[in-house]
Amino acid sequence: MRLPYAKGHGTGNDFVILDADVPLTPELVAALCDRHFGIGADGVLRVLPNTSPGAAWFMDYWNSDGSLSEMCGNGVRVFARHLVESGRVAEDAPIPIATRAGLRTALPEGPGFRVDMGAPVLLGTSWAQIGDAKFDGVGVSMGNPHLVCPVPTVEPLHLWESPAFDTDFYPEGVNVEFYTELEPDHLRMRVYERGSGETLSCGTGTCAVAVAYLHAGGRTTGTVTVDVPGGRLVVTVDDQTCWLAGPAVILAHGFVDTDALRY
Numbered sequence: 492m493r494l495p496y497a498k499g500h501g502t503g504n505d506f507v508i509l510d511a512d513v514p515l516t517p518e519l520v521a522a523l524c525d526r527h528f529g530i531g532a533d534g535v536l537r538v539l540p541n542t543s544p545g546a547a548w549f550m551d552y553w554n555s556d557g558s559l560s561e562m563c564g565n566g567v568r569v570f571a572r573h574l575v576e577s578g579r580v581a582e583d584a585p586i587p588i589a590t591r592a593g594l595r596t597a598l599p600e601g602p603g604f605r606v607d608m609g610a611p612v613l614l615g616t617s618w619a620q621i622g623d624a625k626f627d628g629v630g631v632s633m634g635n636p637h638l639v640c641p642v643p644t645v646e647p648l649h650l651w652e653s654p655a656f657d658t659d660f661y662p663e664g665v666n667v668e669f670y671t672e673l674e675p676d677h678l679r680m681r682v683y684e685r686g687s688g689e690t691l692s693c694g695t696g697t698c699a700v701a702v703a704y705l706h707a708g709g710r711t712t713g714t715v716t717v718d719v720p721g722g723r724l725v726v727t728v729d730d731q732t733c734w735l736a737g738p739a740v741i742l743a744h745g746f747v748d749t750d751a752l753r754y
């Protein structure tokens with residue numbers, strides 16, 4: 492099948508964007524995301540008409556291993572950019588987007604968007620382990636699960652495989668973030684994403700890190716700049732919700748022959 496697609500990213504977290512209501516399977520998604528035998532991406536964003544009130548479009552997000560997730564913070568900005576560039580929505584108005592985690596709204600801001608990511612939920616304390624090193628962390632839900640671990644420095648962490656974690660605490664798996672404070676309200680973060688492995692950026696993860704960082708300092712609101720390997724995101728937590736601001740780029744458009752993929 493000859494399938495039109497677009498390719499985009501938000502701070503290096505990259506996505507294949509599918510317009511057609513093509514029947515997706517975990518195997519097809521993984522083949523599309525394969526960086527050698529496919530197009531290559533951290534995930535797939537499929538544009539679907541939304542059937543419930545509040546938004547015209549639904550963001551059908553898949554991780555690169557073919558698993559589904561409730562939400563994708565970098566993906567929702569790229570999705571909004573694609574809706575604008577494909578003429579589906581106006582470019583200077585708020586863009587409501589339906590997701591598995593509920594409605595999200597993207598506001599155009601500079602070269603990207605500022606997204607209302609919904610209210611974070613603190614889940615309590617848990618742990619992650621890499622080799623012999625065990626890390627205490629704070630659980631945060633952004634609609635998807637996160638474990639946020641403060642560390643003295645993020646550089647030496649070996650993130651080529653999933654950190655071990657408490658599967659009773661996270662029965663659906665977890666995105667594990669490690670962060671260090673560079674200066675007050677300015678952090679550096681790396682992430683091992685559920686379903687995608689280490690990525691250059693994780694939007695929901697930066698929100699979770701900002702919430703956990705503020706909480707560790709006895710604060711429930713604030714603005715935190717988070718440097719990720721793929722760029723910079725800014726998270727603002729207020730009394731009602733969490734805002735994520737960052738870039739969104741559509742790099743290319745093309746066609747993929749799904750019969751030529753390996754799956």
Ligand SMILES: N[C@H](CCC[C@H](N)C(=O)O)C(=O)O
Pocket residue numbers: 504554559560561562563564565566635636666684685686687692693694695696
């Ligand atoms: N891997 C995540 C979904 C993508 C999150 C990330 N790419 C973002 O920008 O929020 C999960 O399984 O919950």
